[in-house]
Amino acid sequence: MNKKYAGSELNLTAIQNIPEINPDDDVPHIINRCLTDQNLDLKNKDILVIAQKIISKSEDRFVDLKTVKPSEKALEISKKTDKDPRLVESILGEANEIIRAEKGILVVEHKLGHILANAGIDRSNIARTSDHVLLLPKDPDASARKIKNYFQGLYKIKIGVLITDSIGRAWRLGTTGHALGSSGIKTLMDLRNNEFDRDGRLLQSTVIGVADQIASASTLLMGESSEGTPAIIVRGLDLCDDSDTVKDLIRSAEEDLFR
Amino acid sequence: MNKKYAGSELNLTAIQNIPEINPDDDVPHIINRCLTDQNLDLKNKDILVIAQKIISKSEDRFVDLKTVKPSEKALEISKKTDKDPRLVESILGEANEIIRAEKGILVVEHKLGHILANAGIDRSNIARTSDHVLLLPKDPDASARKIKNYFQGLYKIKIGVLITDSIGRAWRLGTTGHALGSSGIKTLMDLRNNEFDRDGRLLQSTVIGVADQIASASTLLMGESSEGTPAIIVRGLDLCDDSDTVKDLIRSAEEDLFR
CATH class of the missing domain: 3.90.1660.10 (CofE-like domain)
Structure with a gap:
């Protein structure tokens, strides 16, 4: 995985007019209809970011x-x-x-x-x-995979899908977007002993939580109250990867000093 | 402050070719020269996000x-x-x-x-x-204010400036962008007892760490090794506010359960 996963532009677009989602609604189909209505499409390497709330509703997690x-x-x-x-x-x-x-x-x-x-x-x-x-989706990685497969089949492209939530944090006030589930996207970027800094020094501790950063970026457009924009297209990153999951972002209990 | 601080598009642009910064370099002047070289400009309500590293270098925090x-x-x-x-x-x-x-x-x-x-x-x-x-800037809010004032004077517009760093977190692996200093921008969005959800229910606990989300979004474009893109323009948010600082994001020690 090359470190150059970003170009010089990052563009996020909120998919508009997604209706209230009910149990058994077909979320990827509904999102695709909204895309079409707005003359939007998904391009190769796009990341589709979806708020967990509509996934939970469609999966009847009430x-x-x-x-x-x-x-x-x-x-x-x-x-x-x-x-x-x-x-x-x-x-x-x-x-x-x-x-x-x-x-x-x-x-x-x-x-x-x-x-x-x-x-x-x-x-x-x-x-x-x-x-x-409303509970979280039962298996957000599986939910993400289902949506990824739908769009990859439809458009014959590679995309990533992230399921996100707004989560509180230790030490700092305010929630920020975090990745809860993912498919087809690198979630953690480990540059240790692999990449060099501007002075040719081998990086020793740089591990980047890219999926959480994408989740935070997307959450800026989602809004938290009545906006109703729970799906965002993120364009400009090259993070397609089928081996990563959100579990890679979780610090193991043994290595966690803040429990 | 209205909750509608985001439209349907968010665009981030990395300012290219910023040279190695040395003590006493005039960072806003250098950034402006790079903007001009790329036919970029700053528009009203833009947020200029700058990595702390170049601020620290210009302030000789070696x-x-x-x-x-x-x-x-x-x-x-x-x-x-x-x-x-x-x-x-x-x-x-x-x-x-x-x-x-x-x-x-x-x-x-x-x-x-x-x-x-x-x-x-x-x-x-x-x-x-x-x-x-390299130590952090001595007073990142003041550094941000100085840069904001430079560009506001030059372009006769209102902008926000964020100084950011990549910070590790409790519970999760990987660093994410966080706000270290700010000027002219809302950092924390408190919707409690003020805004309503889609069902007309008064929001009771929604407080959003918007500045940290912007920092995370920008850090995706900055890179961590040799890319050298430490300044990002964020366009599409309406968060101009002169009363907020990054201190609003810090949980007080008394209310912090994770020390």
């Missing part, structure tokens, strides 16, 4: 909290965090491990490996009753 | 490790982390507090408030002897 019976443990953590015990039960159901539980805060290791507040469970923009919440 | 005498404390931490004791001394000189010190790892709270491995001190791409290291 939970009606009225149907959730909190366990003893959920009741206990609910008291500590001041969160709805049914929501806490849902969070625990999605989690491998509790990382921090304080008043107003419940950070866990999600089953997918990501460290996430509330296990990434969302209550906003879900177009259901106030008792409904 | 330290020759041969001149550094390690303290007792630096020698002790050097042993624990397996790092050059003179480098450790330099890191401690830039730090408020040690956050983690382990074999190969020294994470501190920088005087600027950021949590950074090695206090952001860099050894690569610095065009000096192998004993030279």
Whole structure:
């Protein structure tokens, strides 16, 4: 993998007028219809970035909290965090491990490996009753692969697909876009002992979280409230790669000093 | 501040052929010359993103490790982390507090408030002897302000300037672009109790780290080794704001559960 994965221009385009997505909707088909309506197309090496929310909706990852019976443990953590015990039960159901539980805060290791507040469970923009919440897609890499295959078959090109979420961070305020799932795209760029700096010095510690940077760039165009632009075309990068996944971005628990 | 800070397109352009920057070089003047050479200009509301490295070089933030005498404390931490004791001394000189010190790892709270491995001190791409290291700019907000004022005066427009660095993160591998300094730009977008989602539900927890997202987007074009494209024009956002600084992005120590 060459380091020159970017030219001198990067262009991001929001796909407009994507309708509210419901369970069993065919997301790649709907996105393609919106592309056609706007005289847009996908080109070779484009990266299609999609907000996890519409993937979760299409995969019917809704939970009606009225149907959730909190366990003893959920009741206990609910008291500590001041969160709805049914929501806490849902969070625990999605989690491998509790990382921090304080008043107003419940950070866990999600089953997918990501460290996430509330296990990434969302209550906003879900177009259901106030008792409904939305879980992350079950297998975001598989969701990304399905969409990639659809468009690669249709356009006879190579593209990458990223599924993203807005995630809180240690040390800094504000969420930023992160990669949750991917297919056909390099996610981590390891230049160690491989590339040289301007002075001919071998780079010793440069590893770049490219997929998270693409997710952050795309999230700038997605908006967070009522904009409804959950799919973005990113053009100008050369990152097609079938061997990488989002798991490459996750620091192993053993090497993680901040749990 | 309206939530509609992005249109449907975001365009990033790398400014080419910026020469090696030396102490006392006039960075905004040099950038402007490169812009002119490429028939580029800055437009109203553009954000000019600049890698901290060239700011540090122009501000002569070089330290020759041969001149550094390690303290007792630096020698002790050097042993624990397996790092050059003179480098450790330099890191401690830039730090408020040690956050983690382990074999190969020294994470501190920088005087600027950021949590950074090695206090952001860099050894690569610095065009000096192998004993030279480069500290972060002393006051990145002031550096950004100076550059903003130069271009605003020249072009009679409003722009934002971000100074960025590639920073490691808790939980995830790979560095991503982060904002270190800013002027004339909104850095954190707080939609809480202000904006509504698609279902008319008042957003309760949406705070977006927009400046870090812009930094990540720009870093994709900057490259990390020998590309030499440390300045990027970001076009398509409406984030001009004179009240925000990068300090708004830093989680206070009291509210930080991951130190």
